Amino acid sequence: MSQYRTFTAADAVDYARQFGGVDNPAALCSAEEIGDGNLNLVFKIYDDQGNSRVIVKQALPYVRCVGESWPLTLDRARLEAQTLVEHYKYCPQHTVKITHYDAELAVMVMEDLSSHRIWRGELVKGVYYPQAAQQLGDYLAQTLFHTSDFVLHPHQKKAEVARFINPEMCEITEDLFFNDPYTDHERNSYPDALEPLVASLRDDDALRIAVGGLKHRFFAHAEALLHGDIHSGSIFVADGSLKAIDAEFGYFGPIGFDVGTAIGNLLINYCALPGLLPPREAADAREQRLSDVHSLWTTFASGFLALAAEKTRDEALAYPGYSQAFVRKVWADTIGYCGTELIRRTVGMSHVADMKQIADPAMRTDCIRNAINLGRTLILAADHVEDVDALIARIRQAG
Amino acid sequence: MSQYRTFTAADAVDYARQFGGVDNPAALCSAEEIGDGNLNLVFKIYDDQGNSRVIVKQALPYVRCVGESWPLTLDRARLEAQTLVEHYKYCPQHTVKITHYDAELAVMVMEDLSSHRIWRGELVKGVYYPQAAQQLGDYLAQTLFHTSDFVLHPHQKKAEVARFINPEMCEITEDLFFNDPYTDHERNSYPDALEPLVASLRDDDALRIAVGGLKHRFFAHAEALLHGDIHSGSIFVADGSLKAIDAEFGYFGPIGFDVGTAIGNLLINYCALPGLLPPREAADAREQRLSDVHSLWTTFASGFLALAAEKTRDEALAYPGYSQAFVRKVWADTIGYCGTELIRRTVGMSHVADMKQIADPAMRTDCIRNAINLGRTLILAADHVEDVDALIARIRQAG
Structure with a gap:
């Protein structure tokens, strides 16, 4: 039936x-x-x-x-x-x-979430939801902590890893994030003027080795039940409300993948804003995005650490200071995966409205170039960015 | 039936x-x-x-x-x-x-392997099998490479991870390696004279945080199908032959766990030898163990890298230089897990003949103390040991 x-x-x-x-x-x-x-x-x-x-x-x-x-x-x-x-x-x-x-x-x-709108559309129009980044950080802290080894019994964790094995959807990510943009692939698409820049990604040894590590960790590091595709198009917002949807890429993977994808989509918007809004509004909105990045990370990190202090079941992981050491590793992963999100959304197959809706082709090319350069910078610097303030300084520096 | x-x-x-x-x-x-x-x-x-x-x-x-x-x-x-x-x-x-x-x-x-003997027994008696360490390095390179993301198709890898989920046996390791020795647990046993040393492990913040990380990676890093318990008592040797047995702890975990366990058991023997053999024979046998450690690691690493160069299926992981970067991470894990093996075999429940067969109690206590100190040193230094020569220098320094 x-x-x-x-x-x-x-x-x-x-x-x-x-x-x-x-x-x-x-x-x-x-x-x-x-x-x-x-x-x-x-x-x-x-x-x-x-x-x-x-x-x-x-x-x-x-x-x-x-x-x-x-x-x-x-x-x-x-x-x-x-x-x-x-x-x-x-x-x-x-x-x-x-x-x-x-x-x-x-x-x-x-x-039904008809009272809400897709966040990406709002970001493209320059509509600001001042609580959204913090709410997304809270979502990431709650969902990723509660499905991690900090709190799941090891037997339950292993059963959950098996239940959420997701080969076909993971393969899409494995290919579109970590292979296509760094090779000459027919699925890629980007402005012709950027061919030299994109070609330079393909033989940047340090970049390719770092991307290899990010892909390997995506394969092997079963840290928590990820959303798996938490970009601004998978998120509904309304005044004071945020709801994640569309979790068909869910599987147990590295926590930094979700956090990095989320931050990456804020930074795509940051890079696109000069082409989407008049100069003064664009400048204001870019400051909002940087503030969003700060708020998302600090809410996630402080939320995760507070949950770890209160609820960690595992005896060894509960030792004071361990959760902080772990979150530092998540931070490095976050920056790396954020960089791969910027590049796969600009060089690869899965383009986003933030860039597509820029009317002027030359401006669009400039914005895409900035996003690719920022992505490369972040992937290369992932292990060396002290904290979120240092990240924001690097983003400003990248232009 | x-x-x-x-x-x-x-x-x-x-x-x-x-x-x-x-x-x-x-x-x-x-x-x-x-x-x-x-x-x-x-x-x-x-x-x-x-x-x-x-x-x-x-x-x-x-x-x-x-x-x-x-x-x-x-x-x-x-x-x-x-x-x-x-x-x-x-x-x-x-x-x-x-x-x-x-x-x-x-x-x-x-x-039937009646023509072989358990390696630990031979190590305790001071019988040298000069090819054994190299053969064990070869076993680790072949088995761990061929069950890793370098070569398995991602769909097959995920199915294999599910097939080898091993909650009950993993839990034994999770408890005996990473919890018991660092807490006041009834399963622990060690000479009374070492109580102050063992007590100092429990509130060594840097040590406990590092052990938390090793446990977390044991939980979450599904890098290859491990043997899971590859100590010298799970290995048969004969002239020119070595066979691994007893793999009931097999599961997909961090590659450094197997390599570290193997090296750890050579170092347990190294620490025990002054109590097992007369001084000159003990000194010679200790040099053999250090040579074994060198041979095991270099055979493993060069074997893994040669296989990666020849057989890597995954496009991103095949990028020149990535396998070297990965093996450096395996090296750090190896040193850390080696340290936990030394400590769980001396402080924890699972004691070994190398120490148990030392007749003189004071000498036995000295040897156990050296093993605990070496274990602690290795766990703390895991991220900072340049290469296997630097490791051997540190072992000599530790006494």
Whole structure:
């Protein structure tokens, strides 16, 4: 009965009536497909008053923008739903609520967030959410601490690592983050004028060796249950509210990958702002981004350390000073992964609105160049940046 | 039919006739139980000429020396057999051959190594096997490289990580290596005279933080399929031959754990030799141990690097220079884990013949003190020892 079939709008409405968990389900009467991603159908389900009440999301068995030639596991719907359910346990205030999930249909039902907007769109328009960076830091601290060796019993941790093994989605990251931008790959795309700069990445030995290390740690370091793709397009914001969505890349990996991806998307925006807003507004918004980076990291680090001081179950990891030593390693990883996010979003396949919406081609090229240079700087400097103030100084220095 | 029951000698003979894969199985007629470990029955199966032909090993559902009060998973027999089968694929010359395995009986049949002796016993007697250290380095290079991200496809690696999740055996290591010796635990045992030294370990902040990091990496860094317990009592030697056995601690962990355990057991012997042999022989044997350490590491490192140059499948990890950078990190881990092996074998529960067979109590205490001090030195210095020559200089300096 629940064998896989691609949902129509009518199917989605039926499903929401059955599993939406809303009052008066019979009032649900229409669905709008709003998916702008490449991997899924997303239906917003409306009641007879025209109010959106619930979201029905279904994984497609192929990459939507490429078509059926790039098949993709439906198991990612399970991984997404289960990652979000775990994260919701530890940070309900900043994780979308999943109310139902069906493995065979690869479908989940989740709370409607129509009162929110995708953060990236707001960042591109220059709309400032002064609490968002801190809330994201809090989300990262709560979810990553509570799924780490600090607090999980080793038996449970190992079982969770097995449950969240995510080969196909990880492979996308492994390729798009750590291979493509550093090789001459057909999936790459960047302005022609940047060919010399991009070519110089390919034979920068120190850079390539550092990227090798970041990829290896992405493969091997099962530190916590990551969101796995926590960029500004996977985050809804509203006044005083932030919700993470879209966790189909969830798996146990290095904590710095999530934190670095989050910071990297703030810095992409920082690099793009001169092309998006008039000079004075751009300058103000860039200061906001740097303040966001500061706030995100300090909230994450102080939150993680406070949780470690209070809740560490493991006896050896609880020794005073260890969590600080660990967070210093997470910091180095964070800077490195942040650099790879900047480069994969500008040289690689997965471009973002921050850059795409810059109208003037010369300005766009300049902004992309700055992002690539900043990415390279951060990857190379990752082990030598003292603290977040030193990071911000380096970002200013990079221009 | 194959539900678990503890084997008698007669059962073992029957089993060997069925599954031993020997010519003329009907000639197998008697069994001798030779297990000196704590966890298993080990039967040597003889034919009617009195020749031992094959080994039948069965896991017990409890820790033998403690009795039925410490239950232990029978799944460890699967993990042992499968680890040895994997290692045999990549290093048949130095891995015992498993010819049959039964999950329900937790029993395996393996080649008879009566022509060999346990290396630890030989080290205690001062019998030198000049090729053994190099052969062990080769075993570690082959098995750890071929089960690493350098060569396994990421999908296969993740599946293998799941297959070798080994919670109960890992927990023993997690507790006995990284907790007990640094706390006042009833399982610890050491000479009374060393109480002040052992007590000083417990509040050595830098030491405890470093041990926290080593434990955390043991939890989280799934770099390769480790043997997991590769000490000199898990190794058979003969003239020009070396075979690893007893891999029930096998799981995907940090490569430096296996290399450090192996070197640690050479250094335990180094520290014990003044109590085991007359002065001149002891001095000679100590030089052999240092030469063994040098040979083991250089064989491992050059072997791993040669394999990486030739066989790395992963594009990013294949970049020239990356494998060298990785091996430098393995080196730091190796020194740290080596230090924890020295301390857990002297302060913790799992003592070794090298120390136990020192007849004179005062001398034994001195040797144990030296091993503890060396262990502490290595854990603290792990990130700052340039190379194996610098390591050997530090060992000499430590006395």
